[in-house]
């Protein structure tokens with residue numbers, strides 16, 4: 268199937284369902300990856316993928332043809348993820364009776380347990396990464412994922428999250444800073460290098 | 471130059487250092503300062519680890535499966551939302567009319583004459599209840615959509631220079647207010663206090679939306695969004711909506727014979 272995304276959007280708007288099917292087939296996997304990194308689990312990620320395309324279909328007429336469809340879709344995907352996380356937040360009553368009892372425990376802060384001298388298996392590192400990502404605020408996580416994995420500009424991310432450029436930049440910064448704090452002990456080349464302390468800004 | 475701050479290094483990493491001079495200065499500094507270079511390399515390793523963290527694979531046919539799951543819903547949603555957006559007036563008229571008819575019906579003032587086959591006796595309570603529940607269920611769905619759209623507004627749309635245009639949401643909120651009032655009155659009469667409370671709260675939010683300016687600055691939009699969220703109204707509407715749907719189902723099971 269060829270034809271640019273923009274062409275497909277135009278066809279879908281003209282009532283061609285098949286054109287929208289092509290868009291779904293084209294972008295599902297990347298939206299899944301984004302949603303998985305946002306939500307941290309497959310079940311939620313699947314839900315986000317579906318919701319993203321349903322929402323995109325409804326809003327298709329608001330898509331501006333000169334912008335990038337993928338970027339627009341990520342924007343919706345990130346917001347669907349944020350919605351879902353909000354829904355799962357412990358401060359509102361739980362909506363789904365099938366949500367596991369202590370599901371909010373996922374959001375706990377990482378325990379400072381670096382064990383730097385032990386060789387870490389990649390599976391363990393993967394767990395630590397998931398934990399560190401899970402400890403970011405939803406906005407920080409969204410900003411970071413869009414910047415790092417999708418290569419979106421600060422301006423684009425700001426639009427997606429409804430933030431000013433300075434706040435967006437700050438979210439990315441805070442996210443990376445927190446990730447570094449949580450993960451640096453696990454990726455140390457040599458455990459006792461003095462440089463684990465950052466130098467002071469003034470010489 | 472002095473050692474760049476962590477913030478500068480992170481911005482540098484992502485190419486977000488705006489001035490080429492600053493970029494060049496950091497380049498030079500990293501080439502000459504061991505401490506900063508070590509620190510920057512550690513940052514790179516952390517980010518590489520984040521990148522390497524496994525994400526479950528989805529095969530090439532995943533997109534088709536997603537399509538199979540969502541395509542039946544596209545039609546529903548299309549009827550429910552899309553056309554409603556395009557022809558808000560008609561959608562609204564139907565909603566408001568339905569509400570009026572139901573309220574009048576439940577008040578016993580209006581009902582089409584029974585056909586020959588049907589007995590002319592009073593409409594069983596269960597049937598009345600079921601009809602009301604269906605109507606209220608639909609109403610809550612519509613309300614939920616408006617609130618959800620509003621909570622997401624600005625986040626998914628490109629913010630125009632002046633802010634966000636919520637005139638669609640506003641128009642729909644305005645029309646839902648009328649319907650809402652009727653359902654609330656009916657629910658009061660039938661003594662369903664949980665429903666009354668939610669409808670009451672919903673009404674206040676809808677009125678607020680209907681009366682706000684159509685063109686909102688990001689700050690104003692934020693304020694409204696926060697108020698909606700603080701009240702948890704979207705959540706309450708969802709919960710009571712699904713409860714109503716449940717009751718609707720069980721009312722449907724007993725309705726034909728009128729047994730309780």
Ligand SMILES: [Zn+2]
Nearest residue numbers: 473503505506
């Ligand atoms: Zn230095």
